[in-house]
Amino acid sequence: MVWKLLSTNISRRQIAAYTAANIIGMLIIGCALQLYRDVIPSDDTSSDPLGDIRYTVVSRPTTNAIFGGSPQGISDNDIDDIARQPWAETASAFIPAGFDVTVGLSFGGGGFSTALFFEGVPDEYLDVKPSGWDFDPLHPQVPIILPRDYLTLYNFGFAPTRGLPSIDEQTATLAPLKVTLNGNGISESLPGRIVGFSSRLNTIAVPEEFLLWANERFSPGVTPAPRRVIIKLADPGNPEISRYLSSRGFEESGNGDASRLSHFLRIGAAAVIGVGVLICLLSAGILILSVFLLLQKSRATISGLMNLGYSPRDLSGYYLRLLAAVNTAVLLLAGGATVAAACWWQHRLADLGIYAASVWPTIATMAAILAIQTSLSGWITWRIIRKIWQE
């Protein structure tokens, strides 16, 4: 009955205009947010369409190395300083080998061998955790992870020109390797095996535990300075990363493009979200103006009801319920449309090997925005009705 009185002056057109504007605004916010979350994952457990943008490897350039210069080392202080930066989560050095390495492969009575290098990488930076990735000093065997690019280079570059067969990753892991380590006047051969291929690490990686053991044995008392650092980034698109690394004389390997793309995507998404927020603010403005006009038109009714004993809170409650109902409809429609749109693009992204983020955080964000909008409008309504009381 009270609502019958209060709703007399409600303009359906104004409510419809507000609802439509708010749906469009929320849809833009929802889609931009979800697309951003799909393309730039927030943790390293999900797929990473831009490459491993949460990891980057840096080194100090060795421009004169070919003429006798040596690569500049990276100190523990450098690594600690990197790890303290707000955009970095953790940083760790690639532990270099202080001994010579030769790897040989025997097959069918023939075989070949080549000089290689090893670097030790803490397990937490691996993108693959293959079985056999461990080291037992009592039964030493060297597990190796190769960059995936090396296999590609062999299969599509080297093998066809030499009439050699292509090999897949599974076959490569079956090859028995002979790893010869030279240093400290000792030469020792150990069995080795390729246990996996990495897209993240551009090095020939062995377990950190093995390298520490081997350095102790083949180059005792010498601790070679690390030359490369792997960084797990907390904020991959942050432009401060490049500035910091340049200022400290570091060079990023490989990750720069992905990082720039990530930064660009972030700016793009922020701009689109900004447009959505602007539309939502405008629609909230329409709503508040409509409520203001409505209350002015209903002034006598509101005053009469307060004379009967209805409080400003009672009366604003009726308007708040209307706002809540309208915004619930906005959430259902804009949320539903966002989910439908996300399903459409997520199918296409899945074809590219990109697996989508959950839509629930996006829906929860939309619900939170609408809840704030509803509460703010309800509070303004209550304030206006209180003012009518005081007049």
Added chain:
Amino acid sequence: MKTPQRLILRDMLPLAFAAEPQKHSASEIWLREVMEFLPGQRHIIRSESGGGKSSLCSYLHGNRDDYSGSLTIGDKDARRLSVREWTELRRSVIAYLPQDMGLFPTLTAMENIILKNRLTSHKTRDEIMEMLDIAGVASLADRPAGKLSIGQQQRVALVRTLCQPFGILLLDEPVSHLDQRANLAVSQLIDREASAKNATVIATSVGNDLQLDGCLRLSL
């Protein structure tokens, strides 16, 4: 809230009257050092038009506070009462019939009454019908208030005013549009309801007085 039935006016005067001493020089209420309305007392406050009757009712109902002096309701200064406290007073202490009646024309007579009664569920539907019957408007219960004559509206509004608990019954020219017979009927209804609650009755008038026994007549 404890029912505060005592009303005390001290040196009260509408601010608009301050420059017009002729308007209040003979008043038995304005600018009295202490003017007290006690439980069970009935007052008819008479004045010509523009004498401040509606202003007084507005002050007592918390709609306005443009007066000098003070007003105490129970043991509280009216100016210090919060919106919540005024709302509570309007629901359960001060029943008010404004001069313009305040009926909502699009609602029926009964809907107008229920709008008030639902706040405290003070009367049953049968009791409401019985009061409408005494006032002579029971047959109009389902008619939109806007379609009723002024006299009929006045009686419906009076019944609505009685549909709440009260300790103070504030009636602004309650029978100004009623004939003698209707006046007597509503006077009897008011007497019955106010007596049952030992309420203070304050009714204003420009000449057509409420026919209550034992009234103190004051000029404003």
